[in-house]
Amino acid sequence: MPSEPIRNTTARWRALDVRHHLSPFADYKSLKQDEGGSRIITQAEGIYLTDSEGHRLLDGMAGLWCVNVGYGRAELAEAAYRQMLELPYYNTFFKTATPPAVELSEKLAEIAPEGLNRAFFGSSGSESNDSVVRLVRRYWNLRGQPEKSHIVSRTYAYHGSTMASASLGGMVGMQEGFGLPLPGFHHVMPPYWFDFAEAGETPADFGRRAAKAVEDKILEIGPDKVGAFIGEPIQGAGGVIIPPETYWPEIQRICSQYDVLLVADEVICGFGRTGRWFASEAFGIAPDLMTLAKGITSGYVPLSAVLVSDKVGEVLESGEGEFAHGYTYSGHPVACAVALANIALIERDGLVEKVRHETGPYLAECLQSLSDHPLVGQVRSFGLLGAIELVEDKASRKHFEPLGRVGTLCRDHCFQNGLVMRAVRDGMVLSPPLIIETAEIDALVETARRCLDLTAKDLG
């Protein structure tokens, strides 16, 4: 049924949103009842968003952790325009390819960790993680061990929202009521010292214990049945969980000991976010498969990839018959052209080095200045990923009840005060565009402090 015309544009868009648009991760009942409706974002430039009522917001989340080069980069629009005129679409099925798809594959091999020389493309992180499940099964089938189909992951992991990628993920809310996880997906505790460590346990000891949980799970399932372990080097949507230094080396050892493929999901961590091209470099991870999305095009157009190591690639190339998997938009020429232009911008502007040597350490220092706030139980950051844990009691790291209420209060204050910061349970998380300057980090942290004060006031 067509909607009644409404003159005022913001009111009209909000009404259309409620009537016709089912937005992701939304509570439809409350959206329908909510007087205010959705915030309508109409424009963006640099690190700032503008909404339909003219409010300016500092985007502390780079969209959904993706707009690495910031908004309004003409180079990316021009790359898309040129490619659309040249060849707007052709598929890469059945032994065809396009110049942007192969040029990007080569570029990714150049910037990726050693040995990841092949790329399989999709259009989203979820698709690429689904492709991982297929690749893992194909690999073990070709190696004559088809029973190695089980995959181990962690609680609070986010690997996407399709049925397979949500099974890989460890978000209970996404699984309950959907028959997930599918069979063959297993979860162990995350390397989240703040919430999971025992009293007096050091981060180093805890890191080893969290890695041992992976080993125990592999032994419980049977190493002859486990094909892969998947993990984000830093768990993003789970609350910016930065593992202790002892964690990843142990995971690496465990995977090689039990002949389990190691999959690094770098959908958030990749493309400079941690001050390295890929966080695997920072944590000394040598992945067999690595998934990429988001920062690959800075979110300007949808694109994702699975990077495949020589070890896996050579087995795939030795097998009879086709790998019966792919997407209409695998290697989309426009998306690949934009990715190439985006990587060129990251290189030209020295954004990886800027995060590593300048803005990453600066953000860490500024966040540290919030530690004295009565609500702040811990601050942590790595490159331009940050988190502020809000607690009722600092000494015992006791959260408020119900968990999530105080984070939401703080997030709403941030929105009202011109800052986009996301709440994960009661952790405020940050992932600003990599172009952010130190003066802008000052402004961000100042607003964050003001909003912490407002939240504390609400709590009486």
Ligand code: PLP
């Ligand atoms: N993997 C990680 C680590 C993510 O953070 C996300 C999305 O936030 C995904 C995968 C899924 O990506 P997409 O939403 O593009 O399907």
